[in-house]
Amino acid sequence: MTADLFHAGLGWPIATALIALSFVTSFITAAFGIGGGIIMLATLASLLPGPAIIPVHGLVQLGANGGRAVMLFRHLYKPVLVPFIVGTGIGVALAGSVVVNLPAAWIQIGVGGFILWSVFSTPPGFLRRSAGLAGFVSSALSMFFGGTGPFVAAFLKAQGLGRMAQVATHSTLMSTQHLLKTVTFAILGFAFSQWVGLVALLVVIGFLGTLAGGKVLARIDERRFRLVLSGILILLALRLIYAGASQLYAGGAAPA
Numbered sequence: 347m348t349a350d351l352f353h354a355g356l357g358w359p360i361a362t363a364l365i366a367l368s369f370v371t372s373f374i375t376a377a378f379g380i381g382g383g384i385i386m387l388a389t390l391a392s393l394l395p396g397p398a399i400i401p402v403h404g405l406v407q408l409g410a411n412g413g414r415a416v417m418l419f420r421h422l423y424k425p426v427l428v429p430f431i432v433g434t435g436i437g438v439a440l441a442g443s444v445v446v447n448l449p450a451a452w453i454q455i456g457v458g459g460f461i462l463w464s465v466f467s468t469p470p471g472f473l474r475r476s477a478g479l480a481g482f483v484s485s486a487l488s489m490f491f492g493g494t495g496p497f498v499a500a501f502l503k504a505q506g507l508g509r510m511a512q513v514a515t516h517s518t519l520m521s522t523q524h525l526l527k528t529v530t531f532a533i534l535g536f537a538f539s540q541w542v543g544l545v546a547l548l549v550v551i552g553f554l555g556t557l558a559g560g561k562v563l564a565r566i567d568e569r570r571f572r573l574v575l576s577g578i579l580i581l582l583a584l585r586l587i588y589a590g591a592s593q594l595y596a597g598g599a600a601p602a
Contacts, residue, residue, distance in 0.1 A: 360393055361544055365551050372410050372552035376513065376559025377566070380499040381578045383407050383520070384585075400489070401531040402541050407495075408524035409549030411517045413556045418514035423507055426477035426515065427522075433481025434523045441489035442530040454590030457487060461500050461583035465576050477501070485523050489530070495520055496582045499575070509571040513563060 356364075367389055371382030387403050394402060415422075480501040484494040498519055502512055532538060566574075 355540070356393065356544070361547070364389070364393070364544070365547055368406070368410070368548040368552040369555035369558075372413075372555030373559035373562075375410070375495075375517075376414055376556045377562040378559075378571070378574050378578055380495055380516070380575060381582065382410070383495040384582055397536070398541065401528070401536045401538065402545065404488075404524045404527045404531065405538065405541065405545050406548050406552070408521060408528055409545065410552045410556065411521040411524060413549070413553040414513065414517035414560075415521045417556065417560060418510060418517065421508075421510040421514035422518055423502075423505065423511045423515040426480075426502075426505070427518065429476070429478035430481035430519050431522050433478035433483075434485040434526055437482040437485030438489060438523075438526045438530050441486040442534060451590040451593035454586040454593070457494065457497055458583040458586030458590065461496050461579050461586070465500070465503075465579050465583075481519070481523070485527065488523060488527060494523075496579055496586075498523075500579060503575065503579075509563060509566065512571075512575070 367386065371386045373382070374385070375382035383403075386406060387399075390403050390406075391399050480498065484497045484501075487497065488494040495516070499512075499516055502516055502519075507515065528538075563571075
């Protein structure tokens with residue numbers, strides 16, 4: 347029974363692969379500021395039951411981002427924090443009350459297009475100023491789509507933050523978002539108890555990946571960081587657009 351608790355009924359081969367992936371994805375996010383969460387989401391989507399994908403991913407990312415947020419707290423860009431939390435609370439509450447899911451394919455294409463636009467153009471003033479709007483939109487999308495870390499990263503990129511502040515602030519904002527999302531799913535009746543043991547292992551191993559990735563972050567130069575961040579955002583955006591277009595072509599509209 348104890349063993350079952352830690353592999354959540356998936357079996358140890360799958361659980362072990364997820365644990366290893368947790369280290370790698372946390373390393374990627376800690377080193378480059380983005381990317382690990384959506385890689386984890388894509389993997390969970392192929393291994394977990396449909397209703398568990400978004401809640402379990404949110405809980406895993408709460409632990410992973412929480413570790414980074416604590417490590418890098420002194421670099422946090424505080425002005426965006428409160429407005430983002432308020433916007434997130436409203437977005438999660440409204441999205442949680444929606445009975446019929448929005449078509450995930452169009453959400454994927456829209457978020458991917460927004461990310462590409464943010465990389466290749468100058469964001470308008472409302473995006474640079476409105477942390478509350480960024481929190482509201484990203485949290486509402488996250489309830490249906492799950493992996494909106496790139497959306498928040500694109501908003502923070504518009505703030506012109508340094509590499510340490512970018513990663514610290516992104517981790518903190520995503521921690522608050524995943525916390526509120528987890529609470530909402532619990533209120534809506536999702537049974538997290540089956541997944542707690544496996545998630546705990548993923549979080550602990552992911553924290554080790556965060557420590558390793560943090561050493562890379564401290565050494566990478568600013569220009570290289572900007573290039574890598576833009577490159578990752580572009581790749582993730584193209585992946586989202588391709589996945590959404592594929593769903594539309596196949597006539598599907600289920601969440602990713």
